[in-house]
Amino acid sequence: MPPDPFFTGPGLDRADHLRADPEAIAALGDQVDARELEWIDGAPALDEQGKLKWRQMSGARPILLGLDNGAPRFSALSDGSTPANAYAHIHLLALLDAKDAATFSAALSLANWHRRHGHCSVCGTPTEPNRGGWSRACPNCGAEHYPRSDPVVIMLAEHDGKLLLGRQPQYPSGRYSALAGFVEPGESIEDAVARELKEEAGITVFDVRYWCSQPWPFPSSLMIGAHAAATSSELTIDHNELDDARWFSRDEVLAALAGDTSATFQAPPKWAIARTLLERWVGA
Amino acid sequence: MPPDPFFTGPGLDRADHLRADPEAIAALGDQVDARELEWIDGAPALDEQGKLKWRQMSGARPILLGLDNGAPRFSALSDGSTPANAYAHIHLLALLDAKDAATFSAALSLANWHRRHGHCSVCGTPTEPNRGGWSRACPNCGAEHYPRSDPVVIMLAEHDGKLLLGRQPQYPSGRYSALAGFVEPGESIEDAVARELKEEAGITVFDVRYWCSQPWPFPSSLMIGAHAAATSSELTIDHNELDDARWFSRDEVLAALAGDTSATFQAPPKWAIARTLLERWVGA
Numbered sequence: 001m002p003p004d005p006f007f008t009g010p011g012l013d014r015a016d017h018l019r020a021d022p023e024a025i026a027a028l029g030d031q032v033d034a035r036e037l038e039w040i041d042g043a044p045a046l047d048e049q050g051k052l053k054w055r056q057m058s059g060a061r062p063i064l065l066g067l068d069n070g071a072p073r074f075s076a077l078s079d080g081s082t083p084a085n086a087y088a089h090i091h092l093l094a095l096l097d098a099k100d101a102a103t104f105s106a107a108l109s110l111a112n113w114h115r116r117h118g119h120c121s122v123c124g125t126p127t128e129p130n131r132g133g134w135s136r137a138c139p140n141c142g143a144e145h146y147p148r149s150d151p152v153v154i155m156l157a158e159h160d161g162k163l164l165l166g167r168q169p170q171y172p173s174g175r176y177s178a179l180a181g182f183v184e185p186g187e188s189i190e191d192a193v194a195r196e197l198k199e200e201a202g203i204t205v206f207d208v209r210y211w212c213s214q215p216w217p218f219p220s221s222l223m224i225g226a227h228a229a230a231t232s233s234e235l236t237i238d239h240n241e242l243d244d245a246r247w248f249s250r251d252e253v254l255a256a257l258a259g260d261t262s263a264t265f266q267a268p269p270k271w272a273i274a275r276t277l278l279e280r281w282v283g284a
Numbered sequence: 285m286p287p288d289p290f291f292t293g294p295g296l297d298r299a300d301h302l303r304a305d306p307e308a309i310a311a312l313g314d315q316v317d318a319r320e321l322e323w324i325d326g327a328p329a330l331d332e333q334g335k336l337k338w339r340q341m342s343g344a345r346p347i348l349l350g351l352d353n354g355a356p357r358f359s360a361l362s363d364g365s366t367p368a369n370a371y372a373h374i375h376l377l378a379l380l381d382a383k384d385a386a387t388f389s390a391a392l393s394l395a396n397w398h399r400r401h402g403h404c405s406v407c408g409t410p411t412e413p414n415r416g417g418w419s420r421a422c423p424n425c426g427a428e429h430y431p432r433s434d435p436v437v438i439m440l441a442e443h444d445g446k447l448l449l450g451r452q453p454q455y456p457s458g459r460y461s462a463l464a465g466f467v468e469p470g471e472s473i474e475d476a477v478a479r480e481l482k483e484e485a486g487i488t489v490f491d492v493r494y495w496c497s498q499p500w501p502f503p504s505s506l507m508i509g510a511h512a513a514a515t516s517s518e519l520t521i522d523h524n525e526l527d528d529a530r531w532f533s534r535d536e537v538l539a540a541l542a543g544d545t546s547a548t549f550q551a552p553p554k555w556a557i558a559r560t561l562l563e564r565w566v567g568a
Contacts, residue, residue, distance in 0.1 A: 116406050149435055
């Protein structure tokens, strides 16, 4: 079995039962073993071993990330300095310790959400963090808003033993990866996979199968990895979405995953669920 | 194979490529075969056969639901009369034709989202529908906001040939169903299933498997159905979330699905993915 997707795993105990109790959260913040996450350039800071950096509490912090063997772990609302996207933080992702990746993802997703949700979407009034930072409450209309986690399908389409991969304009040179798109209201995962492959590549698929999932903190998605069988290899590429899309053989995928200099494309990096999908496909 | 979950299926052609073109959308609205959805009491209206009711266009409508064999299908932002929830609309769900269910779900989810997102979450300014109603744009800060589709895990936990089902306080008398909860930022589907079962029932699970998914328009969720194996049958029930939770045998589930008067619980209705999960389990 290939490894699970990066960013998955237990992370901290989220201590959901404490979130509704502001006094309990304040008491946690006063514990001697309480720590707060360090931020730098809009992302959680890492030490030289790729572990998250924690420091003594510098005051009450709005986000209770959870408990680490009972020790409270808090965060500020990031340092607010930089919009977070995967390409801006590639140097961090390359270093990040896999065991800290789930907490990195939770903290960054939450921070990204707070950054763009300072006002009530119902009435426009400024809102305040609530429930240990896992919601925001409106003091005017009383609405409570919860963090978004936007479902995205990302999928391998297969025909005649070959896989369909595509290039988005912002990819590094030579990179091909799995096609992807947001699940829309009124769609199942399977419906969204079929629609996206039709829209972006012009192919019809059947036998859509879920494979694995991953939280993705750029800004706050749930990546849902799937495989589908295509009825034909004929492509009609939507060039508003993709620079290119092509069918790759098993040997080409193996060479790309191995990083061969003769590979016909560059595989996605270890932190992308697209790589996990490719690893599972060649291992299957 | 049991049927796919209710609300799934192709629905309308979403015509994504037209959404960025206001002139094309206006021209669609002028076609003689354009129709708009009728609304009543905050939900799409149904005729006596359980089909969606469409009428002649009564002016420009902000939401382009899609194309039905090329014929444009629009909607107003509902009639704004009633917050939509499943229990308020049970009479509709019992009648709704399965072929129209995907469009019902898309229209109602979108309307529910527009209703609570009239202001920009970044700066508080009133926003306007954009992209044929599939986003809202802020005239002040330029932010574009897309409809939410909140991922929810809903799962059967199994131990020693029995299934864990629970009762939420608002359920009809005698009803037991699959446990469920929102996927949080920083969690995979598998992580969320394990966390929710630990929080609500105190059980530890392994071998979490995705089974099927369903869009759920009350107000706008993506239900992600799964199965997990529990390490023990000992329960610690969170009574803030559940009235009760119990293990049920295959014979008890079969009797409930058959609607036997002697059944030990009432199964969820046909439109709930929890019923699909139970049907797959007894068929497996």
